[in-house]
Amino acid sequence: MKPTDAELEILHVLWTNGPSTVRQVHDALSQSRDLGYTTALKLMQIMVEKGLLTREEDARSHTYTAAVSEEATQQGLVDRFVETAFRGSASKLVMQVLGQHKASREELDEIKLLLDHLNRPDDPA
Amino acid sequence: MKPTDAELEILHVLWTNGPSTVRQVHDALSQSRDLGYTTALKLMQIMVEKGLLTREEDARSHTYTAAVSEEATQQGLVDRFVETAFRGSASKLVMQVLGQHKASREELDEIKLLLDHLNRPDDPA
DNA sequence: TGTTTACTACGAAATTATTCGTAGATGAAT
DNA sequence: ATTCATCTACGAATAATTTCGTAGTAAACA
Incomplete structure (x- = not known):
């Protein structure tokens, strides 16, 4: 696994x-x-x-x-990685990645959109 | 290293x-x-x-x-991880992490703030 | 049909990471 | 001073991963 x-x-x-x-x-x-x-x-x-x-x-x-999906596999890898490399702090990982501008502006916008949804799960929009 | x-x-x-x-x-x-x-x-x-x-x-x-800093070490680990697990797509990694609500609301807010800055590097604020 | 080619099966070498036991030395305590 | 606890040094066993060579088999072909 x-x-x-x-x-x-x-x-x-x-x-x-x-x-x-x-x-x-x-x-x-x-x-x-x-x-x-x-x-x-x-x-x-x-x-x-x-x-x-x-x-x-x-x-x-x-x-x-x-026999395993890309998503499920990556999720498992990420979980493990967050644990070993970031002592369980997922946000630290994200900050580290974003701070290194490895993502394009479009990708950043996409991420921001996702964050808006996550921040307001009760938002009707 | x-x-x-x-x-x-x-x-x-x-x-x-x-x-x-x-x-x-x-x-x-x-x-x-x-x-x-x-x-x-x-x-x-x-x-x-x-x-x-x-x-x-x-x-x-x-x-x-x-003899190595936490930031530099984690950066190296992230670079390598993005390559091996996400074929170089940093944003895919971020989406995967954020989609799994492993971060608290405060952490998400912090990330959003960072994103705003990254999105508008020419913003006077 | 006999030869070449392409495939699978499998043993095992090479590498890397993790683990611990034993030996030897030094300082502390009686 | 002798004993006891604690430390370093280091060899080596174990395990996991990656690698490839060799052997055998079956299809393709000349």
Whole structure:
């Protein structure tokens, strides 16, 4: 339930491209870094054991699908991260991120909008 | 420059309590989890090698001090986390955090205030 | 049909992180 | 001075992650 870094890379490929073979995942990951084919295979086999992926064995080359959603996974990662890196203070994390202007103005507006809603859950608007 | 989980725990103690001996750090950590004294010692020795801590050897029991600031460390952790978990989208991370109401209303207000400033850097106020 | 190619299975090496035991030294207490 | 408590140093076991090589199998093809 707590994917490692390498596992996250694979999940991202599957979340983005949908169900894929080892070959397809390996091709995608190879564009950004060096990675043996059998390494990708082994990782994906382990991920099936862990329940992170499911596997269709129809054809000769199996097709893998993410068994966990991107949202749920990221939520788990964030929870853990807030605990370990920010001693549980989610707002400190947000402040740290926003203070580093890694988000565009449009993104900031979007966030502000969300905050308005959160601040006034009883607001009719 | 990239502290592990155990190292972060120790850094948090030093950031909070200031320069401390292994004994003091161990006592602090023991309150929340099981940890051998020599484990804490070993970790702190390694952290000195890595440059995460400095050590005063005046007395018999050495005094350790955090050699990295909390802000800089958290910034590094956030950068890395945004990359691995959110493929570089800082705003997605923020949305995920805020959507889970882990922050109090006061904290949300504080964040909103910061956002206002970020949105209008040319604002005289 | 025989050869090449592409795939899976799996063992195991390499790396990193965490853990603790033991040994040795130094200071405190009796 | 001898004993006891406390400290550092350090080797090494354990665990988790990442990596890849080799072997076996089956499809594709010449």
